Amino acid sequence: MRWDDLFADLEAQAYAAGIAQRAGEVDERTRGEVGTLGVHERLRGALDAPLRLRLAGGLTLAATLRRVGPDWLLLDEGGGREAVVVLAAVLGVRGLGRHSTTPDTGGVVESRLGLRHAVRGIARDRLPCRLHLADASTLDATIDRVGADFVEVATHGAGEPRRRQDVREVELLPFTALVAVRRTL
Template sequence: MDSDEGLFAFLDDLEQQAQALYEADRASELADRSRSEYAAVTLVSRLMASLDDDVTLDLLGVGPVSGRLRRVGPDWCLVHGAAQDWVLRLAAVKAVEGVSARSVPEVAWSPVSRLGLGSALRRLADTGVRCRLHGVDGTTRDGVLGRVGADFVEVTVAEGRVVLVARQVVAAVQSRT
């Protein structure tokens, strides 16, 4: 081997070492970036990727609710259970099982998916169906939803009495049909 071949072999070896160091550094950087990017993933985006899947959501004051995930909004979801539907306020969710490993970022949501809990409650009120409101403290109220305000919902209970229920204490609304 002459001096030129030795020099080229030495330079090739240095280049391979540099490439290996670069790849190791890049793998570490990608892992760090992946962790920091995942920190932006929300529960709602994971639920959005799980539409039409069977899920179980554990709620404050209610316990586990299982069924097919039908709709997801920014602060609520609709679960179709055995012969009844559940509108669940996501702030009352303690744990979720059965969701997809993927997520759907908010920019990919349909305009309908951007409607909040108030829209879901107004839809229930429009149907006039009897419901059971479950509170985060375990209380329940049976009745028909009426008007929906900015931070409350009217519920017509026994004997035609109207009760205002603050939205922040609602864990779920269960249809009674």
Template sequence: MRWDRLFDDLEAQLAAQARLELDAEVAERTRTERSKITLGARLAGALGCSLVVRLRGGTVVRGQLADSGDGWLLLAEEGGRQQLVATTAVLGVSGLGRPRDDTRARRFAIGSALRGISRDRRAVVVVDVDGGTVHGTIDAVGADAFDIAEHPLDSPRRAEHLRGERVIPFAAVAVISSS
């Protein structure tokens, strides 16, 4: 009788040890898989979510995630205002939820998104990573910077309204808003 209890106890100890080893392996594999998830992948999986994004320079933007791509995300506010956010300026995001495997971000970078805004000829507000702002219309987009014609938001881009022109590096952009 005592031998049976001893063998049962040994068997239970081995089973418990095997469970612990399996749990440790599952936990390690989970950590390894999570380490491969980028912010872009998290954003792509959060389309439609309401986000609060804190940016360098103290700017905070809010809105529903409408789109995302390589180095950018697009937030839409209820009033129709859209904000193109450079992910290099992001300090934190609230509202992302758990990562999903079934979505992919757009592959085009922020320069392509800026070219689309430039084609629309819509007045924008550019907030830089230090919190400074520029109002105007994006005239041209290069490989790593864009030209903006500065004018009041409530005035069309015409010679009599121009205050100047500025070149802004992509790396300096925190958010670009349009109404």
């Protein structure tokens, strides 16, 4: 009987050691996989989630994440308001769940459409917008042109459509100056 107890104890110890070893391997693999994730994959796992973003220039946005591009995010602020946020201007994100996507699993179109393409869509619609800049200033304007690394905007009154007689100035803004573009209509 003493031998049976001894072997039962040894088997229990071996079983517990095996479980601990497997748990350690799983933890190590998980850390390794997390180490390959980029911001894109982490954020793509939060699509349709309400988030709070802290952005350059002191701007904070509470919105639902709708799309993640290679260098931009599309946020739904509710009430028909959307914002295109420059990914490089994101200082922090709150509200993320535990899920991420795996690297290189984004859609082909999504992975190829950069900030230039997203802003070009806003320019095509000719809608007035508010541009939030890295220096914490804002411009109420309509985007006239989109270059490879800049936008040209016609500034005018907030929420007003672009009319030649109401344009105050035309200004060129490098993408590096942009934090977010929010439609105002």
